[in-house]
Amino acid sequence: MNISAIILTYNEEIHIRRCIENLLSVAEKIFVIDCFSTDATINICKEYKQVHVIQHEWPGNQAEQFNWALNNCPVKTEWILRLDADEYLMPESLQKLKKITADLTPEVNALSFILVRYFLGKRIKHGTGTIRLVRMFRTGKARYENRPMDEHMLVQEGIIKDTDIEFADNNLNNLEWWITKHLNYAKREARILLDQEHRECSPNQELSRHSRNKRRQKNIYARIPLFWRSFFYFCYRYFLRLGFLDGKEGFLWHFLQGWWYRTIVDEKIYSFLKKQK
Incomplete structure (x- = not known):
């Protein structure tokens, strides 16, 4: 090939x-x-x-x-x-x-x-x-x-x-590695969301249709109040999108990646905005 x-x-x-x-x-x-x-x-x-x-x-x-x-x-x-x-x-x-x-x-x-x-x-x-x-x-x-x-x-x-x-x-590392990695991710994610909260980003037409939709969804997410949005996002994924059907691993995935991680991101945004006052 x-x-x-x-x-x-x-x-x-x-x-x-x-x-x-x-x-x-x-x-x-x-x-x-x-x-x-x-x-x-x-x-x-x-x-x-x-x-x-x-x-x-x-x-x-x-x-x-x-x-x-x-x-x-x-x-x-x-x-x-x-x-x-x-x-x-x-x-x-x-x-x-x-x-x-x-x-x-x-x-x-x-x-x-x-x-x-x-x-x-x-x-x-x-x-x-x-x-x-x-x-x-x-x-x-x-x-x-x-x-x-x-x-x-x-x-x-x-x-x-x-x-x-x-x-x-399919990452084979343990949960401690995953948590450490996402604590580092949170700093970069906070920078992106801070930018989107102050300036809505128009999805680039060179992106695929699915990537443009994801970018629009992130624009909507950025307008929801801090901390509430991570809670709503977890509930949406775990209950409305049936994440609970994937058992204990599903709960950990949606709780950690859908709620915990995004709450850490919001804490970094909150701390940054508090310093600006």
Whole structure:
């Protein structure tokens, strides 16, 4: 297949082998952009002839790192596929990808995949609806928007085709790691929401339809009062969207990601605004 894959890594020895071996049958080359990992990530990558490791210091967010990779990786294939190290294509989607790419018309420049979420080892099926993200595009036709987080792919021209290809986000680290990661995320999320509370952001037309809808929803969320919005969001996901059907793991996912994390974000916004008075 005429596809190169790009994976961003830092200390991903727990995930990288699974991700690479998942892509071997669909990617001609796999470029791993590593931030000088101190674990076995690089040694694992060196076991595979299709994998090319490029070291680059972390610039501060995924969008900048991925766009740097687009500028510096010697990609010669028609298509680029992006996955995180803790992600992989669902087994049945590997064959679907081969068929879909063989039948694409020239005006299609990007493909959106369906996100399959796992949390603490269990697939989360309820609460958030279908999430689509652009994860494959023609070389030279897309870049990430410059945002500290919650970045989406900008497709410069042509059609974004929605597919039924599924990719899994299945992180194997423990809950303590997840909480620490989201405490760091909260600072960047607060910056984004502060901007949206004072200036509604118009969804960029280069985004996919699903990304534009998500951006509009975030604009609405930003106008709801602090702390109440995280509570309402949890209730919406857990009760109205039937998140409770996913058992204990579902409760932890919706409570921690839908309520706790967003309450931490609001606390950072509240503390910032209080200092401005």
